[in-house]
Amino acid sequence: MKGRQRYVVDGDGWDDAEIVEACRLVLGAVQATATEYETDIPIDDADWPVEVAVAAEVLRGVAKRVEKGGYAQTGIRRGGDEIWSAFVTFAPWAYDATVWGDAGELVSLADEGQSIAVRLDGAQVEAVGRVIGAARLVPEKEWRAVRRRRRKERRGSGGGGLTDVGG
Structure with a gap:
């Protein structure tokens, strides 16, 4: 494979612990190029x-911005074993966490790990596929079709729809 391609990590059916583990495994797999x-x-x-x-x-201690209520943003960080380690530990609980390499964005985590997107080259695809399962790494171009198919399947099974809970 030439260059980098975008993928979505398919966490369908994962519980919270599996999401956390997947986020950490993905971050570990790209650490060498981050x-x-x-x-x-x-x-x-x-x-x-x-x-x-x-x-x-630890991350609040190096944050570029901390609001009065405690919400903080690290700003872009480089290196630092202790800070990177804290980042990997914390990232699955963040609303937004991003990792870049020399060629641009590598990993984007959103909504407490509910969304994991990666931009990888061939060797990284293999590394990430090994740690989370190759079938869980869906090319971005195919992801919308996967989501549409699942929605149809859920509607057909009578589940997954919104219901009126008010009176």
Whole structure:
């Protein structure tokens, strides 16, 4: 494969722990080519595991912007083993986390890991495919068709639709 291609990580059916693990595995797989990264740090969440709360505080300590309520943004960071480690630990809980390499964006995580998009070259596709499963790595061009098909299937099974809960 020549150049980089965009993929979506298909987390359909994953529970929260599997989403966290997938985010961390993807970040680990691109670490060697990562040059910059950024994340937001939402206001403390009492449900965060201890290591995530600790990582959030490390990131808040280097944040370029911290609002009065506690919401913070790291700004673009380079290197730093402790900061990168905190980033990898915390990124699955962020609303937005991004990693760049020399050729541009590598990983984009959104909505607490609910959306994982990657831009990879051939070797990285193999590395990421090994850690999360090659079938979970869907080319972006095919992703919309996959989502449409799933929506149709869910509608056909009577599930997944909005219902009127008011009276």
